[in-house]
């Protein structure tokens with residue numbers, strides 16, 4: 001099982017702005033305490049700690065909140081209405097549902113630092129989940145380096161737009177049984193995406209809500225590296241129910257990961273665990289050679305009380321797989337790299353199914 005007991009339990013300030021009025025502050029506390037009694041049955045944790053409740057506001061005798069859930073968790077809305085109903089002062093509670101239609105579990109794959117293998121990890125993890133019989137989508141939201149289509153052999157394919165009863169939607173591409181959408185498919189090949197501020201915000205929001213995914217068990221979102229505007233927008237706009245943070249073992253990468261984890265804490269998204277990539281090279285006699293030092297992922301996991309989900313070796317076949325559009329996990333082999341991806345996919349499936 002992954003970590004859903006985030007070390008960063010949400011404080012009231014993180015799900016709601018602290019009000020100045022003492023009466024409203026008391027009411028807000030009362031509402032948070034009640035919401036904490038609503039338990040997500042599979043994850044066995046309360047909806048506040050899981051980061052599902054955001055933007056809680058009390059205005060006079062009314063409660064407003066946003067509920068970020070998967071398509072299979074709609075029952076939580078009725079449970080919230082019912083748990084809040086005994087509040088004598090509350091005339092009505094308004095719950096805005098924030099889901100991606102037909103998508104059950106949305107996970108973010110993130111890194112504090114660029115080039116640590118975040119996209120490679122996202123792609124191979126998607127493949128490993130698909131091989132486990134799950135319906136998987138991969139959203140490449142790395143606005144600074146969207147190379148997932150290339151890693152899946154999709155090149156610069158045109159994206160189709162279709163009419164649906166809910167308006168126009170982007171149709172995802174498909175590779176190795178995975179539905180794929182990427183911000184890179186909107187850009188000209190080898191030209192940087194020079195989106196900033198409001199344009200960036202709009203494009204990202206469109207990508208999250210205007211893709212016709214169909215039924216998905218998992219949507220993995222490959223975030224841009226770092227902790228800037230783009231990352232925060234994506235995490236705040238989507239029902240991400242957990243983040244997986246990718247790092248390499250060296251100390252310099254670790255301090256960036258700390259920053260990344262604190263960003264998730266601030267927006268109230270639990271960190272499910274850490275994946276250490278390029279952990280070691282396997283020598284000709286089967287020995288592990290720690291090229292980039294060792295122990296970073298373990299140290300971080302212990303410090304932040306979050307599991308180390310796996311340590312992926314440095315392997316030239318990983319690189320070749322990405323470059324040729326055939327991710328290593330698609331080769332049915334028992335290689336150490338593939339074993340780690342299958343192990344992580346297994347832990348995810350066990351937690352959310």
Ligand SMILES: Nc1ncnc2c1ncn2[C@@H]1O[C@H](COP(=O)(O)OP(=O)(O)OP(=O)(O)O)[C@@H](O)[C@H]1O
Nearest residue numbers: 114115116117118119120145313314315318319322
């Ligand atoms: N375990 C590994 N063994 C060998 N090569 C790897 C491994 N992981 C990643 N790579 C290679 O490292 C390079 C960077 O990987 P990738 O693009 O996934 O990183 P990233 O963190 O997503 O980068 P960015 O910051 O640009 O988003 C790629 O060439 C990839 O093939």
